[in-house]
Amino acid sequence: MGGLQSLFGGQAKGPPVTNIMFLKTHKTASSTVLNILYRFAETHNLSVALPAGLHVHLGYPRLFLARYVEGIQPQQHFNIMCNHLRFNLPEVQKVMPNNTFYFSILRNPVFQLESSFIYYKTYTPAFLRAPSLDAFLASPRTFYNDSRLLKNVYAKNNMWFDFGFDPNAPRKEGYVRARIAEVERRFQLVLIAEHLDESLVLLRRRLRWALDDVVAFRINSRSARSVTRLAPKTRERARSWCALDWRLYEHFNRTLWRQLHAELGPRRLRGEVERLRARRRELATLCLQDGGAPKNHTQIRDPRLRPYQPGRADILGYNLRPGLDNKTLRVCERLVMPELQYMARLYALQFPEKPRKNIPFLGA
Numbered sequence: 001m002g003g004l005q006s007l008f009g010g011q012a013k014g015p016p017v018t019n020i021m022f023l024k025t026h027k028t029a030s031s032t033v034l035n036i037l038y039r040f041a042e043t044h045n046l047s048v049a050l051p052a053g054l055h056v057h058l059g060y061p062r063l064f065l066a067r068y069v070e071g072i073q074p075q076q077h078f079n080i081m082c083n084h085l086r087f088n089l090p091e092v093q094k095v096m097p098n099n100t101f102y103f104s105i106l107r108n109p110v111f112q113l114e115s116s117f118i119y120y121k122t123y124t125p126a127f128l129r130a131p132s133l134d135a136f137l138a139s140p141r142t143f144y145n146d147s148r149l150l151k152n153v154y155a156k157n158n159m160w161f162d163f164g165f166d167p168n169a170p171r172k173e174g175y176v177r178a179r180i181a182e183v184e185r186r187f188q189l190v191l192i193a194e195h196l197d198e199s200l201v202l203l204r205r206r207l208r209w210a211l212d213d214v215v216a217f218r219i220n221s222r223s224a225r226s227v228t229r230l231a232p233k234t235r236e237r238a239r240s241w242c243a244l245d246w247r248l249y250e251h252f253n254r255t256l257w258r259q260l261h262a263e264l265g266p267r268r269l270r271g272e273v274e275r276l277r278a279r280r281r282e283l284a285t286l287c288l289q290d291g292g293a294p295k296n297h298t299q300i301r302d303p304r305l306r307p308y309q310p311g312r313a314d315i316l317g318y319n320l321r322p323g324l325d326n327k328t329l330r331v332c333e334r335l336v337m338p339e340l341q342y343m344a345r346l347y348a349l350q351f352p353e354k355p356r357k358n359i360p361f362l363g364a
Ligand SMILES: Nc1ncnc2c1ncn2[C@@H]1O[C@H](COP(=O)(O)OS(=O)(=O)O)[C@@H](OP(=O)(O)O)[C@H]1O
Pocket: 025, 026, 027, 028, 029, 030, 031, 032, 111, 115, 193, 194, 196, 217, 218, 219, 220, 221, 222, 227
């Protein structure tokens, strides 16, 4: 086993990219990516544009404004920005330097919507009264009302909305193409959740990071019990209800594979993905109890490692192996720390003079 040694060795050539904006879309494996960025920021002593005061995101679902960032000052930039926000380029540019690398992530809208339905079941008015996603999609207009947009953003074209666009816009070809071209101009890379490992190989290459910088465990996943299998008819309806998201996803899925083939080729890609997976297995053996099987929150001993449990979701987390030495423990804790706890930790490190972020569900 490589232990911690290769955590500090690197394959990447040239200086690593350290100015990064990640548009954290919803229910797309974005917390797994956020964990990668938080760890990199912490271990390299980089500044993170964190939500101000007690907030846990950057103004979402309102369009992002620079003043939502803690400690923002004119002419002062941050290295990394990765918390949930609704994209608004001119305001993001007030926070991030000119040479920032922009990237984001998309997921098949059918599964993204299914995940949202469970996660936001008790929050989003459109989902609240719908007995199931099948029922919702059979007659969405019965439940969904445009006028309650800000609470209903999770119910229709949520990824399109996160990019700053109108989720209720008619699907006119010229409009859709122009918005996709806009995303393409600004974002150097769009990851795809269904091919996360391949995406991370490309991300690592673009950022010139070491292998261990992009190795991550699956964060924020639901137990099998809270995942609903959708009938083919429901899937078809989800694609049509979220047609703008579907176009975005199809486009960037194709783009990702074109880039992978052009930059790595199939053989090298397979090798790089295998290396990433092998290292993840090694770290799971080193850090996690029971071979890394994710745990229900009631089974997680350390409250600091228990993920937030909203809606009807049953969000899983991890127990660390007992008896880890201090150095290994620090590395392993970072790999499994849920988003809210990690944000609170970075906030306390960056702003020691400010009151701590309060995470009420921990009872802290
Ligand atoms: N590595 C990897 N590969 C594929 N899918 C992954 C991965 N990591 C997380 N996930 C799935 O992403 C869902 C959680 O998404 P987010 O973290 O973006 O959610 S959130 O908006 O921050 O609440 C959640 O989906 P559901 O389980 O369907 O709810 C996770 O299982």
